[in-house]
Amino acid sequence: QKEVEQDPGPLSVPEGAIVSLNCTYSNSAFQYFMWYRQYSRKGPELLMYTYSSGNKEDGRFTAQVDKSSKYISLFIRDSQPSDSATYLCAMSTSGGSNYKLTFGKGTLLTVNP
Amino acid sequence: DGGITQSPKYLFRKEGQNVTLSCEQNLNHDAMYWYRQDPGQGLRLIYYSQIVNDFQKGDIAEGYSVSREKKESFPLTVTSAQKNPTAFYLCASSIFQGGGYTFGSGTRLTVV
Numbered sequence: 001q002k003e004v005e006q007d008p009g010p011l012s013v014p015e016g017a018i019v020s021l022n023c024t025y026s027n028s029a030f031q032y033f034m035w036y037r038q039y040s041r042k043g044p045e046l047l048m049y050t051y052s053s054g055n056k057e058d059g060r061f062t063a064q065v066d067k068s069s070k071y072i073s074l075f076i077r078d079s080q081p082s083d084s085a086t087y088l089c090a091m092s093t094s095g096g097s098n099y100k101l102t103f104g105k106g107t108l109l110t111v112n113p
Numbered sequence: 114d115g116g117i118t119q120s121p122k123y124l125f126r127k128e129g130q131n132v133t134l135s136c137e138q139n140l141n142h143d144a145m146y147w148y149r150q151d152p153g154q155g156l157r158l159i160y161y162s163q164i165v166n167d168f169q170k171g172d173i174a175e176g177y178s179v180s181r182e183k184k185e186s187f188p189l190t191v192t193s194a195q196k197n198p199t200a201f202y203l204c205a206s207s208i209f210q211g212g213g214y215t216f217g218s219g220t221r222l223t224v225v
Contacts, residue, residue: 036216041221044214046213088156100158101213103156105155
């Protein structure tokens with residue numbers, strides 16, 4: 001079983017739809033959870049950062065972490081064509097000198113006007 | 114503005130030649146990382162460094178080499194021993210305490 005599983009899609013939605021992106025993981029020691037957005041031929045950019053379980057909201061984006069189910073989600077409300085990108089989940093066990101992220105393979109999202 | 118600069122953006126090399134990809138950061142981050150990204154494969158870790166003059170192999174280090182002589186710089190050399198070097202290469206940095214990685218804009222290497 002891979003440490004982090006992410007459905008690669010592709011996912012295609014109409015403009016204004018609510019988008020749900022998900023990752024599951026197997027390592028119960030993960031504590032830090034992130035979502036990155038990557039436009040074509042660009043480097044990933046950090047979108048959301050959460051610690052432990054719970055929800056975090058930033059504008060149209062909401063990140064949810066359910067550690068009991070080992071499941072994280074990213075919701076995008078009122079999706080826009082500019083949201084079209086690959087979304088990568090990432091997680092880490094801890095900070096400190098051995099800090100290293102484990103990434104999902106990414107989900108390709110297209111928002112159609 | 115603080116950030117990570119990767120150069121060049123595009124790089125073409127003949128098979129059998131070594132090539133060095135540049136990565137410079139002015140974020141005062143301690144750790145730096147090199148990833149390779151291929152379609153359908155996600156991000157694969159090549160090398161990482163947590164302090165100057167020290168680095169560790171990642172999951173796919175064979176055919177690559179790095180150095181960390183300065184905190185700001187972490188160049189990657191793709192050697193002729195790398196069997197399939199054509200890929201998109203990403204450099205990243207972070208602080209020890211977490212907070213995610215900051216990525217560069219990437220170098221697309223094509224070997225012909």
